[in-house]
Amino acid sequence: QQNDSLAEPIIPAEKIELLKNINITFGMRMDFQAYTFRGGDNYYNGIQFENGFTALGISGKVHEKVSFQFRNRFNKNSDVQTLDRLSSNIELAYLDIKISPSFDLLLGKMSAFYGGYEYEFSGLDVLEYNDIYGNALAFVTGAGITYQASENNKFGLQVLNSRTQHYDDLYGDIVAENIQEPDWPVAFVGNWRGKFFDGKLQTIYSLSHSYEVRKRGTTFLTLGHKYQNQDLSLMYDFHYSYEEVDTKGIVTNLLSEEQVAEDVMYIENWLRAEYRFSPKFKGLLTLMTSSAYDNVKTSKQHMRTSYGAVPTIYYSPFKKIDLRFYLAYIGRYYDYSDYAIEELGASSYNKNEFRLGFIAPLLLL
């Protein structure tokens, strides 16, 4: 037997083709964190190790015109969702079919084509999201097309489910005249990716409209900009989201239960700077603000503005793999308006957090 197996250690040509085109990845971010919440009713300290991102990815080019993406994110729950029949931990499960050299068709569960550079990063690389993307539903099922119009301009268009759960599971207990079941909980997303000055300046803009309930939905605009030279990259995003039915929950959480806030608006600014000091060290700074408004069509009440600052240092000890250790401070301040404090009993508070950990986007095969 041993002679046989030594005599012919030949891999069939089909297997070689498959092997060349499959990629198995494992992404990990794990850290030691110490944090305090202070202000109003908030008084909480915590020290712990946490697995922020743990995901197995499998992708492959299964045909010259067809490729495939799958990602199982183990930090998310695995209850199968009633509408699209996948659980939140299955973030990606889609085909990318090349229809022509410039058109791709995407089918399956994928990330919505929202814009901005905060969203462009994998969850592996983001220690703290601003309020909108921290509460948005990013992975949904549907169909998309990308069109590479020129070397420097790419457009994307998607038709997606606007949620993963049936109406009953999300809104079934809410009694409100305006909150009715729609035939089609659909989202339309369009984006544009531009490059200028040899790619030194890049943009990702998106506009989307989604219907969560009958005839009521969310209009979401993002304007993302990135400047990059050899050692420095600078990113600035602006977000505007007008929501006839609150999908982020920030205003809803201020109201009494069994009620969803209506006609709310979120406006955000986000800035990230990265500077490579040396091959092993990189400095980063993320700054963010997010403002929430209620009853936009009538009284337009300002509810709160949150602020965030995340200075970070990366240390990459190895040349051949991208394993980064990081030390970060995460400061957040949630500043509620007089209206929210006096009428709704809110209280402003802040979070101070230190993190020491690592980010490892491992390529296994």
Next chain:
Amino acid sequence: QQNDSLAEPIIPAEKIELLKNINITFGMRMDFQAYTFRGGDNYYNGIQFENGFTALGISGKVHEKVSFQFRNRFNKNSDVQTLDRLSSNIELAYLDIKISPSFDLLLGKMSAFYGGYEYEFSGLDVLEYNDIYGNALAFVTGAGITYQASENNKFGLQVLNSRTQHYDDLYGDIVAENIQEPDWPVAFVGNWRGKFFDGKLQTIYSLSHSYEVRKRGTTFLTLGHKYQNQDLSLMYDFHYSYEEVDTKGIVTNLLSEEQVAEDVMYIENWLRAEYRFSPKFKGLLTLMTSSAYDNVKTSKQHMRTSYGAVPTIYYSPFKKIDLRFYLAYIGRYYDYSDYAIEELGASSYNKNEFRLGFIAPLLLL
């Protein structure tokens, strides 16, 4: 370092053996669907994208006499079941040990050796199941033997758990004299696969008996037939299931809660025709009926008959991979008997559905 890694890009012989014998697959069926329910209390419309089948499969020949099958179906729930200690999303996890050239021993969680061609298809290929297989427990833990008696006759025999949950989790709340905990919730399944006329006519017959509670169980007979020539295949299945304790839930759902129907019977017919018009196009038609009866030993009440029709067109754009786009209509009519309508308040209803999607059994490695 780079010289080292270039100098010796040799894969060890053992690794080559493993690589040759492992298969990683990803099965996907995803579609856009629009449906209406009408009749009686049923009035519901829905339009959505859905992931009907999303599964990672790993199989391998780990020894000349031992192979292995595993499938994680991400559309099913992941709560570990109390009896067999695996969750529903783990559909397959078994060894196949070749005892002799004609005998195989199967051990682990596997699909029961039920017969018929509806069941022979992977869930990937079935858009709509008839009532029995739509509600049957197909993946259970146990032991099986297959015997290739001759080139054209193969027999299978299994001893399996008849459920995945403990008695308490399934029947604990039901107060009925006849529903008692058994020592062994066991199922016995036997099947026969026959080939006639050079394989043009094939059959899969099965007979099984399972005990769900003490001394009471289910007798299930399937008779499956398939005629195949170059472009046409025709399949016809007959199913008969007599259930001392209802395991499909169709009759139980008509009764009041906290009660399981007893002495029920399901009788089914299923027919599927597939015709390849051209290398890229295939037409399919599935027709089905299912009748349910209660109190079979005494009054033998007819409760309902359901009807189904699923005309489908497959479009396969690529030669080298089996990626099929499909357009299907699914019509179902649930016709309740006068008894069910008058005595139990049931009402007949129908479902009309259109689906546009794709089926992709991808081989990744």
Next chain:
Amino acid sequence: QQNDSLAEPIIPAEKIELLKNINITFGMRMDFQAYTFRGGDNYYNGIQFENGFTALGISGKVHEKVSFQFRNRFNKNSDVQTLDRLSSNIELAYLDIKISPSFDLLLGKMSAFYGGYEYEFSGLDVLEYNDIYGNALAFVTGAGITYQASENNKFGLQVLNSRTQHYDDLYGDIVAENIQEPDWPVAFVGNWRGKFFDGKLQTIYSLSHSYEVRKRGTTFLTLGHKYQNQDLSLMYDFHYSYEEVDTKGIVTNLLSEEQVAEDVMYIENWLRAEYRFSPKFKGLLTLMTSSAYDNVKTSKQHMRTSYGAVPTIYYSPFKKIDLRFYLAYIGRYYDYSDYAIEELGASSYNKNEFRLGFIAPLLLL
């Protein structure tokens, strides 16, 4: 096209490096079991097939100094835990970074460095755990260092979360003066692995202290010993666990609900002998006792002693893969003290069980 793919069946050198260093494993233990519980209120019989261990493992050396371990154990629940953001089924997800030839740094979710040979076995190989490891939290998130001090002495030190859930999820409903939320639910674990007489005698000792709630925790000492010659291995473990707040639940279960036992102690002895009769047959015997005490600081009430005996025979039919069939008897006797019987209404009982199954640590790639 076919010519192209045949002309160049070359695997890139980077892919070969990855392929050489990745390991995909699938561990399975599945059996047929028949058991009875008798004594006091316990009267229960059961016969069933069970999947005792079903796990996919992926590991790899991703850099000459960095390796990686991941294990998904499908028999455990998949609810994401609130403190460390992974579910119980993700047993391992950590990096091992070689800092120097003798120091390794481990980061992520890993098994605690507890000692003893019962714990040293994979769950795949243990049919019945003694009381402490049957109820201990073995897989937690944190950081560890191992130090190979000499060829025969290795030391390990860990700082870990002492639990996977937030205080509220574990103790939120318990009203007790001493059970307060700590800033840091931390565990410190140290161990020593020794080899003597050319490895014929080996030891794994560990000492750990963990804080589950504020200023109250568990001191756990293990002393594990192993003698091994060509055909025989003999293992003996001693365990001592003093728990200011009961983490094993055995004493707690005797008390009324909504209360956790305090100042409890568990003392255990465990012995396992394995003898290889022939290349295909191996005999094993495990013996164990575990004693539980309450109110250790005051009255030191003996609550119960449990006994266990597990004689087992392994049959390994194949040379090239480690597939073992086994036949085992598992006897347990839970002997409650007069105090527990008279004051708390406990009753002694026993379990008799037979198992016939297989253990398969399969290497797939």
